[in-house]
């Protein structure tokens with residue numbers, strides 16, 4: 001069986017999960033190709049029996065994968081599976097994504113999500129979900145891949161009972177929709193407004209922000225140069241802050257400069273309540289005690305040097321005989337995601 005995994009990952013959590021799912025699929029005998037979303041085409045999907053689609057959760061949805069899915073030609077009943085990593089608000093993602101996959105002629109045979117650490121300038125460090133995905137999560141990811149490889153041919157042969165049920169539309173889904181719509185309505189970016197200072201920029205020697213802007217909103221080859229930030233927010237960028245985080249030369253700044261100080265007192269009670277409930281049901285395994293959450297050390301205070309974040313390198317296919325989960329090297333910088 002030929003499987004194509006298409007994923008987007010900004011800070012590396014989903015990439016690590018993707019590589020473990022790949023390992024599980026290969027362990028079950030599948031031949032697997034893994035591509036980043038920016039390199040994926042609809043034409044290549046035709047060559048595969050099963051498609052895996054993975055991304056982080058951003059404001060309940062995929063950050064950019066939904067553009068790929070929205071424009072996807074009808075897949076005529078091809079099987080797919082979904083995977084996702086997230087912070088404290090995971091419940092709305094599948095109710096949004098699964099119907100969208102079906103609308104494009106895909107049959108989602110399974111889907112699974114994992115907690116992941118959150119790396120944003122004004123967010124507490126350590127964050128509530130720090131330490132995820134850990135060894136246990138990654139073992140689960142491998143098992144999920146194995147399960148998809150084993151189930152897919154059985155489903156093709158007619159055993160539709162193996163297809164995961166549709167995601168539940170429960171009270172948590174509606175609560176998260178409310179939290180997210182409040183965030184979307186917020187007129188200012190809680191992470192600050194990003195402003196580029198061309199005089200500090202090392203383009204064309206450096207093109208990191210351009211290669212890694214989630215939405216492709218940066219094009220420094222144009223005259224005048226295009227930088228996605230329009231006013232105090234980019235139009236569909238979810239204020240991701242990645243360009244600011246990865247610029248090695250401080251050419252992208254946040255304004256006002258004391259934005260993060262105002263964030264220290266940010267109200268995280270919605271997130272804490274949701275996690276407490278998910279801990280009780282066993283969905284969330286807390287690795288950092290509540291008392292150690294870094295409310296006084298937002299990420300950029302905790303890591304004050306530029307670049308604030310180095311892009312994790314793709315570890316590539318994992319060794320089938322190794323039990324090592326292949327943690328990401330925090331000091332490596334990949335060229336693009």
Ligand SMILES: Cc1cc2nc3c(=O)[nH]c(=O)nc-3n(C[C@H](O)[C@H](O)[C@H](O)COP(=O)(O)O)c2cc1C
Nearest residue numbers: 009010011012013014056057058059060087089116
């Ligand atoms: C702009 C942005 C928005 C996010 N929105 C959510 C969200 O709505 N719900 C959630 O649980 N996590 C949210 N997160 C956290 C990420 O989903 C989480 O850190 C994920 O593991 C990142 O995956 P990656 O390392 O593959 O990029 C958000 C992160 C960013 C950067």
Ligand code: SF4
Nearest residue numbers: 213228237240241243
């Ligand atoms: S904040 Fe920066 S990296 Fe993120 S989408 Fe906007 S321009 Fe791109």
Ligand code: SF4
Nearest residue numbers: 201202206209247251
């Ligand atoms: S990352 Fe910074 S230095 Fe590099 S091209 Fe972007 S703005 Fe310029």
